[in-house]
Amino acid sequence: MSKKNLKAFQSNLTVILWHLLKYKYQPGKRSKSWRTTLLIHRKRLATAFLDTPSLKPLFTEVFDKCYQKARKEASIETGLSIETFPLVSPFTPEEVLDLEYLPE
Numbered sequence: 001m002s003k004k005n006l007k008a009f010q011s012n013l014t015v016i017l018w019h020l021l022k023y024k025y026q027p028g029k030r031s032k033s034w035r036t037t038l039l040i041h042r043k044r045l046a047t048a049f050l051d052t053p054s055l056k057p058l059f060t061e062v063f064d065k066c067y068q069k070a071r072k073e074a075s076i077e078t079g080l081s082i083e084t085f086p087l088v089s090p091f092t093p094e095e096v097l098d099l100e101y102l103p104e
């Protein structure tokens with residue numbers, strides 16, 4: 001896998017985690033654009049898995065790293081303290097990839 005593809009994969013995963021955090025911790029600001037962003041980036045990951053099956057094991061390896069980035073980005077964008085967001089992802093890998101999942 002090229003470095004470019006790996007960066008795109010990690011970027012998509014980070015965006016999903018970031019938007020899930022915003023969705024969970026700012027329920028009053030939920031928007032269609034957040035749901036659209038989640039759908040788009042989840043579809044990108046699904047396509048990446050189809051095109052490059054070797055990404056599946058990598059997904060679990062980079063999951064926490066991407067979550068930590070998403071946690072920081074969510075804190076900056078929302079203005080909420082970083083401590084608002086758990087150190088460990090409140091979302092399972094299966095939930096992150098599920099096209100329908102939204103934290104309620």
